Amino acid sequence: MPLSKDPxxxxxxxxxxxxxxxxxxxxxxxxxxxxxxxxxTSQAGxxxxxxxEKDARALGAGEVLALQGDVADWxxxxxxxxxxxxxxxxxxxxxxNAGRGMRLISETFNTVPTKFWQANVAAWKEIxxxxxxxxxxxxxxxxxxxxxxGFGKIINISTSEITMTxxxxxxxxxxxxxxxxxxxxxxxxxxxxxxxVNVLLPGGATDTELLPPGPDKKGADxxxxxxxxxxxxxxxxxxxxxxxxxGRRIIARLWDLDLEPSEAANGAFGPLSA
Numbered sequence: 231m232p233l234s235k236d237p238x239x240x241x242x243x244x245x246x247x248x249x250x251x252x253x254x255x256x257x258x259x260x261x262x263x264x265x266x267x268x269x270x271t272s273q274a275g276x277x278x279x280x281x282x283e284k285d286a287r288a289l290g291a292g293e294v295l296a297l298q299g300d301v302a303d304w305x306x307x308x309x310x311x312x313x314x315x316x317x318x319x320x321x322x323x324x325x326x327n328a329g330r331g332m333r334l335i336s337e338t339f340n341t342v343p344t345k346f347w348q349a350n351v352a353a354w355k356e357i358x359x360x361x362x363x364x365x366x367x368x369x370x371x372x373x374x375x376x377x378x379x380g381f382g383k384i385i386n387i388s389t390s391e392i393t394m395t396x397x398x399x400x401x402x403x404x405x406x407x408x409x410x411x412x413x414x415x416x417x418x419x420x421x422x423x424x425x426x427v428n429v430l431l432p433g434g435a436t437d438t439e440l441l442p443p444g445p446d447k448k449g450a451d452x453x454x455x456x457x458x459x460x461x462x463x464x465x466x467x468x469x470x471x472x473x474x475x476x477g478r479r480i481i482a483r484l485w486d487l488d489l490e491p492s493e494a495a496n497g498a499f500g501p502l503s504a
Contacts (some may be wrong), residue, residue: 238470240265243318246270248328250282252438253460260461262292269295269314301328301364307371322371322385323468326365332402343398361405380424386413388431408487417477426476433483466491
């Protein structure tokens with residue numbers, strides 16, 4: 231069944247952290263087009279969140295709830311989950327997408343790597359706090375109700391293995407390694423609860439604001455993937471078609487849109503990096 235017609239996505243309630251731009255925006259819009267109800271969070275709020283809300287409402291399909299919230303703040307995480315539940319009744323899916331990248335360390339990180347001993351300490355802490363602690367705090371806020379209901383999905387957004395240990399990419403790369411280790415542990419702890427934990431990553435550098443603008447905006451292979459690449463696998467992970475899968479790693483670049491979703495998923499699976 232095409233994911234765009236999957237009835238399980240109709241009315242499915244999804245939180246997409248950092249859903250106002252980049253990969254999060256594409257996943258949120260794809261879900262809304264399929265009739266899901268989506269709570270989109272942004273730390274700063276402002277124009278990008280308002281623009282996302284306007285574009286989402288223009289689709290005329292699923293409902294959108296735009297929320298300002300810092301995933302590194304426990305009270306904000308609790309509030310985001312509570313407001314989503316108050317609006318839509320429950321949280322079915324949490325997509326932990328919000329993150330900080332290497333531009334906090336250096337605007338030229340992709341051309342002139344910063345050694346770890348040269349990194350700004352405050353920037354290092356912020357990246358780790360948002361990427362690792364933020365993923366935990368949002369999952370901590372959403373999971374108890376999922377377990378109580380016997381259903382839920384947690385999708386943690388990661389990066390390629392080469393980025394995890396690439397020179398000049400600490401702490402961003404290692405923060406994603408931590409997320410994948412958590413994902414593996416959580417999937418085991420949640421076994422037999424009806425709640426799954428999976429990892430989704432683009433499979434290469436994507437054309438988002440994580441990379442500085444300019445002629446050097448490209449991946450290690452000289453290419454950039456479009457953020458839309460996340461749409462297909464994100465829909466599958468949010469749908470009932472993925473109910474039997476947990477502790478898996480999906481590489482969006484390997485997702486073949488010409489195949490049935492189950493076949494596309496089988497072709498895009500990779501081992502968790504932990």
